[in-house]
Amino acid sequence: MNKRLLLLFCSVTVLSASLAANIPPVDAVQAEMVAEKATAAAPAVLQRGSTGGMVSELQGRLKYLGFYKGDIDGTFGYKTHRAVRRFQLQFGLNVDGKVGTRTKKVIWDASKTWAPGVSNRIYHQGDKGGYVWELQRRLRFIGYYAGKINGSFDKQTDRAVRDFQYRFGLKVDGLAGARTKLKLWRATRHMAAPQQRAKAPAPAITQAKPMKQVPRSNAGLSxxxxxxxxxxxxxxxxxxxxxxxxxxxxxxxxxxxxxxxxxxxxxxxxxxxxxxxxxxxxxxxxxxxxxxxxxxxxxxxxxxxxxxxxxxxxxxxxxxxxxxxxxxxxxxxxxxxx
Known part of the structure; x- marks a missing residue:
């Protein structure tokens, strides 16, 4: 009888050890479940009603580009919806107010120099680096800036910004804030990426005049x-x-x-x-x-x-x-x- 009990005890011990070797710790199981839920909950499309960190980043990037003027609150409400529609219209996308794969890529590409905490930054004379490079590139593309693309907001850059603001009906203060950046993005949305600019001749530097050339894109309109x-x-x-x-x-x-x-x-x-x-x-x-x-x-x-x-x-x-x-x-x- 004792031998039978001992044999049964050994069998149970071996079985338990075998099961334990194949079952991950409780913490690992919980972590995996959370990860699965997070993956399943991650929205493929951001739209009205969406919330969370991705919406906060979307709002930050749209604010950086001058399309969004609300709070960075992580809630995809009316203001965010309208900002997305405005962006889609200006960049030739389907204007539906939803951020799917295509819209997200264009927004993220257009705001490569964005970083959390600098969305509301206003650039002015004396600033260096960051967005100043883009500012000079875009002002040169449409003929307002003839200086070097050096990332330094100098007197020549300040003058170019003021000329641009005057031409586009903005407050002429030399400050590259949200409205000025928005107008500049709209006016230069056909500009090639930096690595492509060398393949095309540099645009002529001319005085600011009403546009005479018909743009190649219709901003998403037929x-x-x-x-x-x-x-x-x-x-x-x-x-x-x-x-x-x-x-x-x-x-x-x-x-x-x-x-x-x-x-x-x-x-x-x-x-x-x-x-x-x-x-x-x-x-x-x-x-x-x-x-x-x-x-x-x-x-x-x-x-x-x-x-x-x-x-x-x-x-x-x-x-x-x-x-x-x-x-x-x-x-x-x-x-x-x-």
């Missing part, structure tokens, strides 16, 4: 979109100055960036009571070359309206509602409002 916006500009503002025509085009693009309006140029323009030219049939007129050029200048980042989403003629407007909108400025016969 030719039909460009055509209908050009028709609206021609019909609504053909008697206005060129600046006034660009401002009307900018209003349409500003509406395209806002969640308060439809998601396509045609839907915006043909929205009931949105544009007088639709009501009286002038929208069907063929636009001239100047109207088309105004649309491309607006696509290239020039917004003389300063972010307006409405405009009206104070001589003919009878709506109390439009008069109650916050007014920004008047260009020619049009008052531009928010």
């Amino acid at each position: 030719q039909q979109d460009i055509q209908i916006i050009s028709q609206a500009v021609h019909a609504e503002a053909r008697g206005e100055t060129y600046v006034g025509q660009v401002a009307v085009a900018a209003v349409i693009l500003n509406r395209l960036q806002s969640e308060k309006f439809p998601n396509s140029p045609s839907a915006i323009i043909y929205e009931p009571l949105a544009f007088e030219a639709v009501a009286d049939g002038q929208i069907n007129m063929q636009p001239n070359q100047q109207a088309r050029k105004a649309v491309y200048d607006a696509l290239n980042g020039w917004d003389p309206s300063d972010g307006a989403t409405y405009y009206f003629n104070p001589v003919t407007a009878t709506s109390d509602w439009i008069w109650g909108r916050p007014q920004i400025k008047q260009i020619g016969k049009h008052v531009f409002t928010r």
